[in-house]
Amino acid sequence: MQDKIGVAIAGGEGLLFLTDEQLRRGIEAMFFAYRAFTADPDLILADLDYGRAHHRAIHFIHREPGLTVTALLDVLGVTKQSLNRVLRTLIEDGLVDSRIGRRDRRERQLFLTDKGAALERRLSESQRARMRAAYRAAGPQAVAGFRQVLEAMMDRDTLRQYRALKDLPEPI
Structure with a gap:
């Protein structure tokens, strides 16, 4: 016997049998959920001529103050060239502060300024609310x-x- 999504419930196998249609619907749900998840921050970013790469950088710098450029490159999985463009803009606009590393003077550690922290709050506020509501409902x-x-x-x-x-x- 199988339930609506094809989970084998007889015999205790606990195996999942999904059709291509069910997988397609899951993929589509992720696309639409991501669109909804990024909609509010995208409006804020557009007003500033920023994109999602700026948002991701701000998010992870906020999450770990003092994060090195190398570590941020690793986390974001982007090229050095693309990250440099993003960081240059954020630094020039007074959102991110780049400081010489404490342990290694060749490293650059990244910190949000007060202005950057305020933008991070604006960007993540709606996302936290959306996640909180979805988690509570689910x-x-x-x-x-x-x-x-x-x-x-x-x-x-x-x-x-x-x-x-x-x-x-x-x-x-």
Whole structure:
């Protein structure tokens, strides 16, 4: 016997049998969810002539003050050239401060300025509200399952990076 999404429930196998149509609908749900998730920040960014790369940089610099340019390159998975364009703009506009590294003077550590922190709050406010509402509506089991699905989609190196982020508990 199978339920609506094709989960084998007889015999305790716990196997998942999804049709191509069900997988396509999942892919489409991710596309539409991402569009909704980025809609409000995109409006703010457009007013500033910034893009999503600026948002991602601001997010991770906020998350880990003092993050090095090298570490940010690794987290974002972008080229040095594209990150340099983004950082140059953020620094020139007074949102990010680049300082000489404390341990290694060749490193550049990145910090949000007060202006940058204010922009980060504006950008993430609607996203946090959207995630909070969705998590509440779905319930704790769905939230745990959602995180499992996202982690299962990551390749090994990406999952390692994700789990290495500060304050992220390891899965049980």
